[in-house]
Amino acid sequence: DTGVSQDPRHKITKRGQNVTFRCDPISEHNRLYWYRQTLGQGPEFLTYFQNEAQLEKSRLLSDRFSAERPKGSFSTLEIQRTEQGDSAMYLCASSLDRDVAEAFFGQGTRLTVV
Amino acid sequence: GNSVTQMEGPVTLSEEAFLTINCTYTATGYPSLFWYVQYPGEGLQLLLKATKADDKGSNKGFEATYRKETTSFHLEKGSVQVSDSAVYFCALSDRAGGSYIPTFGRGTSLIVHP
Numbered sequence: 001d002t003g004v005s006q007d008p009r010h011k012i013t014k015r016g017q018n019v020t021f022r023c024d025p026i027s028e029h030n031r032l033y034w035y036r037q038t039l040g041q042g043p044e045f046l047t048y049f050q051n052e053a054q055l056e057k058s059r060l061l062s063d064r065f066s067a068e069r070p071k072g073s074f075s076t077l078e079i080q081r082t083e084q085g086d087s088a089m090y091l092c093a094s095s096l097d098r099d100v101a102e103a104f105f106g107q108g109t110r111l112t113v114v
Numbered sequence: 115g116n117s118v119t120q121m122e123g124p125v126t127l128s129e130e131a132f133l134t135i136n137c138t139y140t141a142t143g144y145p146s147l148f149w150y151v152q153y154p155g156e157g158l159q160l161l162l163k164a165t166k167a168d169d170k171g172s173n174k175g176f177e178a179t180y181r182k183e184t185t186s187f188h189l190e191k192g193s194v195q196v197s198d199s200a201v202y203f204c205a206l207s208d209r210a211g212g213s214y215i216p217t218f219g220r221g222t223s224l225i226v227h228p
Contacts, residue, residue: 004157031214033215033216035218040220040221041220041221042118042203042205042218042219042220042221043158043203043218044218045215045216045217048215056215091157091158093158093216095214099209099214100146100163100165100207100214101214102148102160102163103160103207103216104160105150105157105158105159106157107156107157108157
């Protein structure tokens, strides 16, 4: 297993368009997280899955954002009607289902809304 | 809620200098503490961790000690190299609400000159 992979690495879209990102976690990891990172900031939590169940969502996650993890494997993050403020790096991370389990991150998808 | 505060960057040092990056935290429970590193163009990687008070995490010459009395987890290295130039993120994870969602600081950029 080569770690957490995200696709695409870069996405440029026009304002108002919908975009979807994919994350493939490390295969034995039950937990999956999405974060958003803007320049000069740390990762901000968006949402969390335990297997296929979406257990937590941040208040940052407006109703234009939706995430899924069908069958508890890969996950998708969709942003509808993109806005310029959505421009950021979107990070996916996964971890084992243990009390102290470090998160392993993908390289991220950089979204630019023009 | 949980939060992590890191010293502002960038930190600029000459090769072989001593490094300290300060990190303090606020947590509702008894958290585990982490340092992650992000090299240019790459994803976040775990550098070290500590799970209980007075534990010392160490890796690649970096160290950090979990200080519960001062709610701190400062990162240190005795002699930095040019290859240590990166952004360093302090993070915590605790069982708030039954989940272990990592919370990150805003990151501290380290620049090491030859």
